[in-house]
Amino acid sequence: MARAGLLLLTLLTASYACEAYKILVVFPLPATSHGILGDGLVRHLLNAGHEVTATTVEHENVQKVLKDPTQHFDLVIAEWLYSELCSSLAGIYQAPLIYFSSVEPHWMILSLVDEYLNPSYNGWDVFEIPPFTFGQRLWELLSTIKTTAVRDTTAPSFEELKYNASLVLGNSHVSMGEATRLPQNYKPIGGYHIEDTFKPLPEDLKKLMDEAKHGVIYFSMGSNLKSKDLPEQLKKDLLKVFGTLKQTVLWKFEEVLPDLPRNVHILKWAPQQSILCSQKVKELSYIYHDRPVKPGVELVHWVEHVIKTGGAPHLRSPALMVPWYQKIYLDLGVLLLIALYILIKVWKIVKPLVFTSLLLLTLLAVSYACDAYKILVVFPLPGTSHGILGDGVVRHLLNAGHEVSYITPFPKKDPHPKLTQIDVSSNMKLIPEGMMNIQSIMDGKVDMDHAVLLFIMNHIAGTTLEHENVQKVIGDQTQHFDLVIVEWILAAIFQAPLIYVSTVEPHWLILSLVDEYLNPSYNGCVVFEVPPFTFGQRLWELLSTIKITAVRDTIVAYLQNREYKRLVAPLIEQRGRTAPSFEELKYNASLVLGNSHVSMGEATRLPQIYKPDLKKLMDEAKHGVIYFSMGSNLKSKDLPEQLKKDFLKVFGTLKQTVLWKFEEVLPDLPKNVHILKWAPQQSILCLLSTTESIHTGTPIIGIPVFADQFINVKRAVNKGFAKQVSLSYTMAGELKEAIEDILTDPKYSQKVKELSYIYHDRPVKPGVELVHWVEHVIKTGGAPHLRSPALMVPWYQKIYLDLGVLLLIALYILIKVWKLVKPLIFRIKVKGDKKKKA
Numbered sequence: 001m002a003r004a005g006l007l008l009l010t011l012l013t014a015s016y017a018c019e020a021y022k023i024l025v026v027f028p029l030p031a032t033s034h035g036i037l038g039d040g041l042v043r044h045l046l047n048a049g050h051e052v053t054a055t056t057v058e059h060e061n062v063q064k065v066l067k068d069p070t071q072h073f074d075l076v077i078a079e080w081l082y083s084e085l086c087s088s089l090a091g092i093y094q095a096p097l098i099y100f101s102s103v104e105p106h107w108m109i110l111s112l113v114d115e116y117l118n119p120s121y122n123g124w125d126v127f128e129i130p131p132f133t134f135g136q137r138l139w140e141l142l143s144t145i146k147t148t149a150v151r152d153t154t155a156p157s158f159e160e161l162k163y164n165a166s167l168v169l170g171n172s173h174v175s176m177g178e179a180t181r182l183p184q185n186y187k188p189i190g191g192y193h194i195e196d197t198f199k200p201l202p203e204d205l206k207k208l209m210d211e212a213k214h215g216v217i218y219f220s221m222g223s224n225l226k227s228k229d230l231p232e233q234l235k236k237d238l239l240k241v242f243g244t245l246k247q248t249v250l251w252k253f254e255e256v257l258p259d260l261p262r263n264v265h266i267l268k269w270a271p272q273q274s275i276l277c278s279q280k281v282k283e284l285s286y287i288y289h290d291r292p293v294k295p296g297v298e299l300v301h302w303v304e305h306v307i308k309t310g311g312a313p314h315l316r317s318p319a320l321m322v323p324w325y326q327k328i329y330l331d332l333g334v335l336l337l338i339a340l341y342i343l344i345k346v347w348k349i350v351k352p353l354v355f356t357s358l359l360l361l362t363l364l365a366v367s368y369a370c371d372a373y374k375i376l377v378v379f380p381l382p383g384t385s386h387g388i389l390g391d392g393v394v395r396h397l398l399n400a401g402h403e404v405s406y407i408t409p410f411p412k413k414d415p416h417p418k419l420t421q422i423d424v425s426s427n428m429k430l431i432p433e434g435m436m437n438i439q440s441i442m443d444g445k446v447d448m449d450h451a452v453l454l455f456i457m458n459h460i461a462g463t464t465l466e467h468e469n470v471q472k473v474i475g476d477q478t479q480h481f482d483l484v485i486v487e488w489i490l491a492a493i494f495q496a497p498l499i500y501v502s503t504v505e506p507h508w509l510i511l512s513l514v515d516e517y518l519n520p521s522y523n524g525c526v527v528f529e530v531p532p533f534t535f536g537q538r539l540w541e542l543l544s545t546i547k548i549t550a551v552r553d554t555i556v557a558y559l560q561n562r563e564y565k566r567l568v569a570p571l572i573e574q575r576g577r578t579a580p581s582f583e584e585l586k587y588n589a590s591l592v593l594g595n596s597h598v599s600m601g602e603a604t605r606l607p608q609i610y611k612p613d614l615k616k617l618m619d620e621a622k623h624g625v626i627y628f629s630m631g632s633n634l635k636s637k638d639l640p641e642q643l644k645k646d647f648l649k650v651f652g653t654l655k656q657t658v659l660w661k662f663e664e665v666l667p668d669l670p671k672n673v674h675i676l677k678w679a680p681q682q683s684i685l686c687l688l689s690t691t692e693s694i695h696t697g698t699p700i701i702g703i704p705v706f707a708d709q710f711i712n713v714k715r716a717v718n719k720g721f722a723k724q725v726s727l728s729y730t731m732a733g734e735l736k737e738a739i740e741d742i743l744t745d746p747k748y749s750q751k752v753k754e755l756s757y758i759y760h761d762r763p764v765k766p767g768v769e770l771v772h773w774v775e776h777v778i779k780t781g782g783a784p785h786l787r788s789p790a791l792m793v794p795w796y797q798k799i800y801l802d803l804g805v806l807l808l809i810a811l812y813i814l815i816k817v818w819k820l821v822k823p824l825i826f827r828i829k830v831k832g833d834k835k836k837k838a
Contacts (some may be wrong), residue, residue: 019306021074024093026086027100029079033222037102039295041169042078043268046302061346066092074307080109107144107190115289119144120797131792138803146797151452175816180631190295199271205250208265212248222250228254239264270723290779292772293763295356296692301763309758326521332539373778374571376473378486379501380464381429381457382409387630392487393501394419396767405481424467430460438630438638441705442727449552462563474571482778486594497782508545509552511588520545557582590783617674621657626739629661634705646732648673655740699748701738703727721752 002687022046028040038054053073055062063488065071066089075241079088082098092099101109107117119140120132132140169187182505195636209216219242221227231237235257236833243261251257260266261765293301313650361724375397379390387410397404397575411421464470469471473479485499500513508518518542521533535542561582569579596705618625628651639647651658660666664674669675688753700722702713716722725731744750764772796802 017597020049021304022051022072023053024073024076024095025052026076026078026088026089027054028086029081034079034102036082038079041100044296044300048304080112082110095308098169105289108147116144120793120799131543134802137797141803155462188297188799201271205267205271206785208248209251214246214248217242217245218252219247219249226254226336227252282346290772290776293771293788298527298763301761306762309754326538331535332542369811371676372403373482373775374405376404376405376407376478376481376484376486376496378407378464378484380407380409380427382425382431382460384410389501395618396771399767400771405473407464422469423465426467427460427464430456430463432456436632436634438705438727439640440475442640442729451548454556456553458563462559462567474568475574497777498585498588498590499593499777500589501593509548511592513587513592515714517545519786528798560637590777614676617657617659623655626651626654626656626658627661628658630703631709635663636661640729643827649733650736650739653736656743699742699752701725701735701742703731703735719755721748721750721755723748 025038025042025045027034042052042054051064056064070092072446073095075088075098076090076093076095077098077100077418080087080101087097087099099109099112107119110117120137200206219238222229227235239253239257239259240253240263242264245263249264250263251264252268254268256364257266287747289300312532376667377390377394377397379386379393381387387408390406390408391410391412394404398416398418399420403420404416405420405422407422407424409423409425411425416423432446435446435776437446440446464476481496484496484500495641501747508520508523511518521538523531523541564582566587572579628640628647643723648668648670649661651660651673654672656672658673659676660673661677663677666675700716701724702709702716702722703725704710704713705727713724723742725734725738762769
């Protein structure tokens with residue numbers, strides 16, 4: 001078959017891997033640059049042992065494949081470029097769909113897997129980098145509206161396919177583009193098409209480059225355009241410019257050029273990668289290469305991950321479940337307008353009746369409303385669960401060879417030689433009395449409102465800074481750190497990059513410090529529900545966001561500013577620098593490290609050694625083991641006495657061995673119940689399924705008590721591997737039902753095994769990734785390339801408030817002009833009518 005007519009190429013590997021998949025790759029655009037990207041993608045999949053079919057759509061050879069009922073594919077990868085038509089191929093084979101984007105992330109591709117990007121700081125039509133001018137923002141908004149109107153005219157059945165993508169593989173990297181907010185299922189793999197090994201230069205070209213004393217300039221019009229098509233005068237002008245340079249110039253040109261300067265050499269064919277990878281030329285920056293995993297390896301990993309997890313539904317954005325009118329709270333606006341209309345109508349009726357004795361009622365809506373580096377790690381919260389996470393961060397940094405100073409309320413005996421512990425154990429006294437007492441929580445005596453927690457955390461942070469052990473370190477002018485990892489501000493003292501740590505799932509309170517606010521219509525923080533939300537839940541989430549923001553940005557901001565000026569700013573000035581404002585520092589973080597994962601797994605810690613009696617107990621548990629604990633912050637001994645007896649009664653009816661983490665001795669224990677004053681929790685949970693693997697999931701029964709536990713348990717229930725039992729004086733019966741359901745229904749163990757696979761199926765282990773990004777921030781001077789452009793744009797520009805004001809002014813002027821002109825027009829018309837009658 002002729003080469004030009006070959007549109008269907010089925011590529012088979014000679015030796016198949018143990019898990020080889022059939023993959024359909026669709027790159028229909030007839031452009032060399034896109035072909036290079038498609039070839040690179042196919043090459044990596046073939047090298048991984050998969051069977052690949054690469055194709056376009058309309059060609060007769062393609063139709064033969066599509067119409068063959070015996071043909072099947074495990075996955076479809078379709079290039080996106082202004083068209084989603086190829087996504088429909090996934091519907092033929094009932095296979096997961098992956099989009100490939102050949103350019104930097106933008107709203108047109110991301111809207112297929114997430115919500116639209118904000119056009120006030122995400123450019124596509126303007127061809128500018130943010131921050132934009134008013135005119136550029138207006139143009140970007142109008143272009144988005146126009147393009148959306150043109151594109152969104154497809155049939156509903158196609159809509160389902162179009163928005164059914166499991167993943168987007170993007171030929172992008174933050175070193176080349178903007179730090180765009182990306183959903184979980186967009187994976188930037190820019191540079192994957194560049195081969196690790198490249199062909200050596202031809203001898204004559206190698207000699208030419210080796211003898212280039214002043215370096216080499218390589219000039220090419222790319223893979224799609226040809227230099228011979230340039231205007232004649234421009235060719236002469238370019239030669240004239242090149243001739244003035246002392247560097248050797250290599251020009252990729254398709255013909256012979258007359259009158260070449262001595263330093264200019266024509267190449268009809270150029271091994272571009274070999275030229276650029278030579279010692280005398282540098283193409284890619286340190287930032288581009290400094291990744292935890294090579295882009296080709298990451299490409300293969302995520303392709304296989306999508307197939308193995310049945311389309312990776314856990315990566316899909318909740319934004320796709322929420323209609324556009326709910327995202328912008330249009331239904332709430334309509335409801336308020338109706339309410340306002342009714343109030344006005346009612347007021348008009350009752351106003352005459354109450355005119356003589358008018359009572360004015362004002363309703364106010366209240367808004368509360370590796371090199372070794374020196375790293376300072378600050379985990380001041382006196383909660384055991386937070387201490388565990390802080391210890392995990394420190395352990396990985398120490399294992400990577402760094403020197404760590406650690407502000408902690410839980411100092412360890414016999415610390416690592418490179419660890420300096422700064423003891424703030426007195427912070428234990430800062431937790432309000434009764435806050436960690438189960439009975440007080442059950443009796444409703446503990447206020448868990450987010451606004452209250454803001455004040456408590458601010459008090460702990462301020463007291464930590466004031467602690468004499470901390471003051472010794474931050475007041476020492478000879479002390480320096482390369483990086484600060486913290487839940488509050490210390491980085492400015494040492495002129496070091498700042499990394500925030502979030503110990504819970506991502507939410508707007510932490511993300512608003514490095515990006516814009518999350519949309520509360522489908523991102524929960526207060527509701528303790530999983531999306532999609534009901535109208536009431538969305539309203540409550542919106543009002544709570546407004547309230548917490550108001551409290552945080554007024555009262556708490558005032559307190560933080562006061563503490564900053566008292567405790568931190570003087571130390572900066574003592575070092576001979578002008579203290580920046582607290583606002584500048586707060587938003588100056590280079591990175592957020594989050595204790596989160598889409599599968600809802602926990603941060604993995606190394607298993608601890610069993611005591612022989614515990615190991616024997618678990619080995620002899622014929623019917624399995626149930627582990628019961630109130631967590632690291634609450635104590636079982638504080639449970640009401642009757643509830644303890646009820647629990648023992650329930651546990652005694654089970655055939656399983658029950659391990660109860662309890663702080664005291666309990667009388668009258670059933671034979672199958674064993675008390676553990678200390679429990680190596682991770683080791684226990686890992687042995688419950690197999691001894692061969694230390695990373696195995698176990699179904700859970702969650703009893704949420706406070707803070708993020710409610711949403712964590714709700715997510716676990718929604719994912720299908722947990723049952724929720726409400727904390728109450730009569731919960732024993734509900735607990736028994738939950739235990740029996742978990743034990744008898746295999747769906748829980750099946751689901752948790754699936755999620756456990758998802759949790760562990762990462763290109764890099766989380767500890768390795770933690771160290772990588774910490775070092776990346778230090779080496780790149782604070783990683784400014786990772787910072788969101790949203791931080792440069794004022795809130796009123798994000799919502800186009802200035803445009804709204806301008807339109808209102810224009811409307812006001814038009815109305816005024818109309819009022820002035822209308823009488824004149826009317827007079828002219830009347831005079832004209834009179835003349836006609838006359």
